[in-house]
Amino acid sequence: MTEPLLQVRDLSVLFPARRGAPPVKAVEGLSFDIGPGQTLGLVGQSGSGKTTAGRAILQLQKASEGSVKLLGQELTTMRSGDLRRMRRHMQFVLQNPYSSLHPRMTIGQILSEPLQVHRTVPANRIRERVEELLELVNLDPAMTRRYPHEFSGGQRQRVVIARALAVNPDFVVCDEPVSALDVRTQAQIVTLLQSLQQKLGLSYLFIAHDLAIVREMAHRVAVMFRGRIVEMGSAAQVYDSPAHPYTQLLLDAVPVPDPVLQRERLRRAPPDLRFLDGDGGACVQGVDHVRAGTSEWHEVAPGHGVSCRYWPQGRSAAA
Numbered sequence: 001m002t003e004p005l006l007q008v009r010d011l012s013v014l015f016p017a018r019r020g021a022p023p024v025k026a027v028e029g030l031s032f033d034i035g036p037g038q039t040l041g042l043v044g045q046s047g048s049g050k051t052t053a054g055r056a057i058l059q060l061q062k063a064s065e066g067s068v069k070l071l072g073q074e075l076t077t078m079r080s081g082d083l084r085r086m087r088r089h090m091q092f093v094l095q096n097p098y099s100s101l102h103p104r105m106t107i108g109q110i111l112s113e114p115l116q117v118h119r120t121v122p123a124n125r126i127r128e129r130v131e132e133l134l135e136l137v138n139l140d141p142a143m144t145r146r147y148p149h150e151f152s153g154g155q156r157q158r159v160v161i162a163r164a165l166a167v168n169p170d171f172v173v174c175d176e177p178v179s180a181l182d183v184r185t186q187a188q189i190v191t192l193l194q195s196l197q198q199k200l201g202l203s204y205l206f207i208a209h210d211l212a213i214v215r216e217m218a219h220r221v222a223v224m225f226r227g228r229i230v231e232m233g234s235a236a237q238v239y240d241s242p243a244h245p246y247t248q249l250l251l252d253a254v255p256v257p258d259p260v261l262q263r264e265r266l267r268r269a270p271p272d273l274r275f276l277d278g279d280g281g282a283c284v285q286g287v288d289h290v291r292a293g294t295s296e297w298h299e300v301a302p303g304h305g306v307s308c309r310y311w312p313q314g315r316s317a318a319a
């Protein structure tokens with residue numbers, strides 16, 4: 001085993017009560033490693049805590065408990081100056097390429113900014129580095145004087161990726177990086193992220209609610225439900241032999257590309273979306289113990305774990 005690049009242990013984020021709203025345990029007891037050049041896919045429905053987990057790992061959100069080590073260094077207790085220096089090792093690619101680029105800055109300015117902040121290249125080499133970055137994401141290096149609105153959604157997301165890579169990070173959190181794009185563009189960006197990983201040895205935390213895309217990207221997959229990881233394993237283990245009823249339901253809800261097959265499948269077994277909405281009373285036993293946080297972690301197979309009181313009976317016991 002190689003040393004993990006990122007080590008997360010018992011990470012929790014509690015949003016305190018606000019006027020009229022109770023406190024929210026958005027993330028609870030998250031633990032995982034990501035090795036160099038590896039991708040961990042983080043899946044789960046909207047509101048399960050994926051973005052909060054990514055922000056807490058990058059120290060953009062304060063954790064209430066737990067440890068995050070990047071390159072062997074503890075981030076949660078780091079002083080702000082040291083943390084600022086660590087930032088060039090970890091970057092964020094966000095979902096929406098429309099809102100994450102400043103509309104009044106040229107592409108050249110957008111890509112120079114991180115280079116100036118982190119002083120990773122001398123001032124007289126910034127222009128060269130910007131052109132190199134555009135080439136890296138398969139954009140024309142002559143585009144530096146243009147503005148974000150002159151670009152398509154896919155091109156903007158390439159600029160967002162180039163900006164994240166400007167400082168040569170080791171680790172990138174990709175938070176739903178293709179969700180706002182059409183299907184063809186999604187495939188192109190996924191291919192780009194994969195080739196960049198190979199070329200640069202990047203590690204990714206790849207967050208998505210789209211399970212098909214995660215399967216393509218991820219070496220390992222963690223399934224989140226209400227702030228907790230309920231199942232984790234290799235992509236093949238989680239997709240081919242899901243152990244948690246929630247994972248099974250998430251997989252059942254993935255549409256099949258063939259519309260005739262899809263209609264037939266839905267007729268035979270409609271996915272229980274009440275469960276996916278978290279209305280646990282409606283169906284599977286699996287829900288309640290996850291909510292109560294009382295489950296133990298069981299090893300299903302080497303490298304494949306599940307947090308389910310009913311395992312190994314799993315779904316059959318719950319049905």
Ligand SMILES: Nc1ncnc2c1ncn2[C@@H]1O[C@H](COP(=O)(O)OP(=O)(O)O)[C@@H](O)[C@H]1O
Pocket residue numbers: 015024025026044045046047048049050051052053
């Ligand atoms: N700044 C915040 N203040 C209070 N609650 C928040 C905040 N950010 C997120 N939440 C809550 O935390 C939970 C997880 O949200 P989020 O991490 O955005 O989930 P996901 O990315 O999986 O959709 C949700 O219940 C959300 O309402």
Ligand SMILES: [Mg+2]
Pocket residue numbers: 050051052
């Ligand atoms: Mg999110």
